[in-house]
Amino acid sequence: MSELKATLRSDLTAAMKARDALTLGTLRMALAAVTNEEVAGSSARELTDAEVTTVLAREVKKRKESAEAFENAGRAELAEKERAESAVLQRYLPAQLSDAEISALAQEAVAEVAASTGSAPTMKQMGLVIKAAQAKAAGRADGAKIAAAVKAALA
Structure with a gap:
């Protein structure tokens, strides 16, 4: 198991114990996306840290696009939830280049x-x-x- 995936799992457990609903839901979705990527294709395989990072980056991009769509539709509360989920996932990504x-x-x-x-x-x-x-x-x-x-x- 990749180190990043193990970190996600341990943080999921910590979020369960802390009863942090936002982090818990976000990490569950992220781990589901990672698992889906692992079983996609002709045979199941373990993802490397770089591949897990790519999956997480894709999830962050989805959240940002959803937040923008909700904002344009006048649903500020849903847009804020998407931004909060994006912030949770950003913690696991490397710093962005300037x-x-x-x-x-x-x-x-x-x-x-x-x-x-x-x-x-x-x-x-x-x-x-x-x-x-x-x-x-x-x-x-x-x-x-x-x-x-x-x-x-x-x-």
């Missing part, structure tokens, strides 16, 4: 792709550069921010 760090990462990825292809990358090779930048970010930055930084670096 815009300056993402920009520097995009520049490194452009240089890396230029070295591997032998010429400066063009907008047609943006996918290759984004892939390299996302590998360097390792879940510490939103994909949209990475794509915007790469686009700016290539322009």
